[in-house]
Amino acid sequence: MQAYQLDFIELALAHNVLSFGQFTLKSGRTSPYFFNAGRFDSGAKLAGLGRAYASAIQAWGLDVNVLLGPAYKGIPLVAATSVELAEQYGRDLRWSFNRKEAKDHGEGGLFVGAPVAGRVLVIDDVITAGTAIREVIDLVAATGAELAGVIVAIDRQERGTGGLSAIGQVRADFGIDVRAIVTLDDVVEYVAADPVLAVHLPAMRAYRDQYGA
Secondary structure: OOOOHHHHHHHHHHHOOEEEEEEOOOOEEEEEEEEEEHHHHHHHHHHHHHHHHHHHHHHHOOOOEEEEEEOOOOHHHHHHHHHHHHHHOOOOOOEEEEEEEEEEOOOOOEEEEOOOOOEEEOOOOOOOOHHHHHHHHHHHHOOEEEEEEEEEEEEEEEEEEOOEEEEHHHOOOOOOHHHEEEEEEHHHHHHHOOHHHHHHHHHHHHHHHHOOO
16 A cells, blocks of 8 residues: 555544444445544545545546536545645646536536636545436536546445445446545554554455355
């Protein structure tokens, strides 16, 4: 793993964003771990998360013009990431977010912030069913901009109703690159190397064997 990935996992553990136990997911599956990005709920925590996204984008080497955060969870993510890209890497990218409903007065439109044009990178927390990201893809396509890619915090690498994960299905359906700061494999690797957390390793490996994409 890269240093920024280790830092991200440790940040998530320190603030109970990443926790272990037994968690019932919307799918009905019982997961041995849970990732709740909503717990990045202070300035310092959000700055750390923004640095992780910024580092992952920098490592990706993707050429983009605009960062887009899907409403609502993506709004603080895209703001924090744009700040950290500027502060840490000198990349002063413009950013925008979409409205849930178009505004018919004032400046109007579906987007707030920079015009959605050129090569656009979408920043979100996770892709679960893929419904929300598909809506954003359609919105970007309607502007005539090019969707350069999507980045999320974690890839659970877990298949849905078919053989592909939600991220894999988006890649297959739209032909776009989707990446994550960390994957489940990265988390398993970290857990395996930690003598305290290693107690959770058998459950995590069993879950990955059963539901992994």
